[in-house]
Amino acid sequence: MKLLQSLLLLPALLRQSIAYTALSDDSLAGLPLPADGDFNIATGKLLAPILRPRVPGSPGSEAVLFHFVNFFVAELPSWTITFQNSTSTTPTSNGAEVPFTNLIATRDPPWVTGEGDVGRLALVAHYDSKLTPDGFIGATDSAAPCAMLLHVARTIDGALTRKWEAMEAEGLGSGGFDGIEEHKGVQILLLDGEEAFQAWTHTDSLYGARALAEEWEGLANPAMSTYQTPLASIDLFVLLDLLGSASPTVPSYFKTTHWAYQRMAGAEQRLRSHSKLRTSPGHAFLTEASKQDTDRWVGGYIEDDHVPFMARGVEVLHIIPSPFPHVWHTINDDGEHLDIPTVQDWAAITTAFAAEWMDLEGHFEVVDVGGKGEKERRSDRTEL
Numbered sequence: 001m002k003l004l005q006s007l008l009l010l011p012a013l014l015r016q017s018i019a020y021t022a023l024s025d026d027s028l029a030g031l032p033l034p035a036d037g038d039f040n041i042a043t044g045k046l047l048a049p050i051l052r053p054r055v056p057g058s059p060g061s062e063a064v065l066f067h068f069v070n071f072f073v074a075e076l077p078s079w080t081i082t083f084q085n086s087t088s089t090t091p092t093s094n095g096a097e098v099p100f101t102n103l104i105a106t107r108d109p110p111w112v113t114g115e116g117d118v119g120r121l122a123l124v125a126h127y128d129s130k131l132t133p134d135g136f137i138g139a140t141d142s143a144a145p146c147a148m149l150l151h152v153a154r155t156i157d158g159a160l161t162r163k164w165e166a167m168e169a170e171g172l173g174s175g176g177f178d179g180i181e182e183h184k185g186v187q188i189l190l191l192d193g194e195e196a197f198q199a200w201t202h203t204d205s206l207y208g209a210r211a212l213a214e215e216w217e218g219l220a221n222p223a224m225s226t227y228q229t230p231l232a233s234i235d236l237f238v239l240l241d242l243l244g245s246a247s248p249t250v251p252s253y254f255k256t257t258h259w260a261y262q263r264m265a266g267a268e269q270r271l272r273s274h275s276k277l278r279t280s281p282g283h284a285f286l287t288e289a290s291k292q293d294t295d296r297w298v299g300g301y302i303e304d305d306h307v308p309f310m311a312r313g314v315e316v317l318h319i320i321p322s323p324f325p326h327v328w329h330t331i332n333d334d335g336e337h338l339d340i341p342t343v344q345d346w347a348a349i350t351t352a353f354a355a356e357w358m359d360l361e362g363h364f365e366v367v368d369v370g371g372k373g374e375k376e377r378r379s380d381r382t383e384l
Contacts, residue, residue: 020263021359023352028267029274030364031352034151034344041139041335046071046150047343050143051335053136054129056193056207057098064127065101068190071150072105076157079188080106086211091198092131100193100208103127105153108185109164116225119235120185121357123149123350126194126208126241126305130329137334140325142194144244144338148347149188155351156186159363166363183226184235186358194305206305213308231312236260236357238317239306243346245325246279246339252288253299257317264317265289267352277348278341285349298322319350 023031038046049067054060072079082104087097112118125145129138137143193207216231227233236257252261265286272281288295299318306316327333355364 020357021361022263022266022356023361025270025274027355027361027364028270028352029276031271031276031348031355032155032364033276034148034347036340036344038151039147039340039343039347041338041340044147047144047147047335050127050146051137051139054127054138055131056100056128061101061128061192065103068103068105068127068146068150072153076105076107076153078107078157078161079153080108082106084208084212084215086208086215088193088207088211090207091204093197098193098207100211102192102208102212103188103190105188105190106185107153107157107160107187109167109183111164111168112183112185114222114225115230116221116227116233118183118185119227119233120187121354122187122189122234122237123152123354124189124191124237124239124305125149126191128192128195128208130195131197133331136329136331138195139334139338140242140244140327141329141333142241142243144343145240145242145346146190148240148243148343148350149190151347152351152354153186153188156355156358156360158365159355159360160186160358162365163358163360163363184358186354187234191305200303205303206308209305210308213312213314217312231309231314234309234314236317237306237309237314238350238353239304239319240346240350241304241318241320242324242328243319243321244338244343245321245327246342247283248285248321248325248342249323250286250319250321251298252286252291253297253302253318254316255293255297257315258291260315260317261286262289263356264319264349264353267356268349271345271348271352277345279339279345285346319346 038044040048041051042048050064052060054064069081072081084102086100089095090098108118125142127146130136191208196204198204213231217229219230221228252258268284268286271277302320304320306318310316327337
């Protein structure tokens with residue numbers, strides 16, 4: 001019985017032992033910046049294809065989903081792409097079933113073959129847009145966050161490969177329990193159906209998130225897996241939403257993940273100190289790193305895609321501004337009202353956080369810039 005109890009407690013103990021290695025000043029200073037060509041609202045290859053109406057089940061939704069798939073297939077072939085599909089009636093569908101498709105892009109260590117043997121950092125945004133007002137784009141809500149996550153995946157991809165190749169060369173990759181803290185991967189979750197079709201209720205909202213959380217909770221991994229279900233394998237659920245307006249302020253919402261908020265805030269501060277961010281050095285996005293237990297925590301106030309996961313015990317880091325952008329749920333939430341330097345800075349901050357979570361220090365490639373002997377770290381696939 002004691003052995004069984006120990007095995008049941010193992011996933012929680014593993015989470016406490018997960019390494020988090022801050023990037024050195026040199027690595028952080030050389031982290032590839034988001035390229036202007038990726039985030040141009042008309043031609044940017046990451047952002048522009050998402051800036052269109054994309055109501056679930058519509059041609060616009062299908063086109064944006066194709067954009068995501070094409071990105072991973074063409075640029076990140078080492079990532080595994082899967083889909084989770086569901087249908088539901090909505091208050092506006094007149095009894096017809098509306099399809100919802102969640103895209104899951106996963107990169108795990110190559111030696112992990114068991115589906116339940118790897119814990120993952122989940123980086124999450126929703127890609128659908130509201131039905132009303134007619135022609136609603138949802139640039140901050142959440143086209144820009146989706147583009148940010150594509151940048152993160154591409155930027156860390158080469159470093160992940162080099163890290164895992166180095167570990168395998170040293171015989172560390174499949175080292176059993178001694179190497180379990182390195183049995184961690186990363187997922188990009190692009191969720192469908194976050195928006196209400198008529199008015200926000202517990203049933204008219206979060207369609208894709210509710211379906212995915214329920215399915216993953218009930219899907220058992222093989223016996224003796226480290227994690228009993230795909231849901232249990234999520235070490236941290238980092239949700240980006242309503243990002244892209246100028247001068248955002250993002251509080252720390254949950255006590256249990258305040259340590260992760262502090263890590264992201266620290267990455268932001270260090271990026272600013274190295275002049276790696278484009279926005280004003282005097283305005284921090286993440287302002288509550290010094291928050292105390294006795295301060296006000298308002299994590300339950302905002303309902304978003306994290307709710308079905310958090311209700312099932314998943315730890316959540318919610319990156320959403322308070323107050324919301326002034327364009328929220330208006331026709332003005334379009335590309336022209338994005339502050340592109342802010343968009344790029346969020347992409348850089350999230351990339352730094354993911355790189356540190358995945359312990360990628362020393363694994364970004366050092367290249368000679370312009371043949372002048374100046375060294376810079378970069379990802380293989382990130383445009384400089």
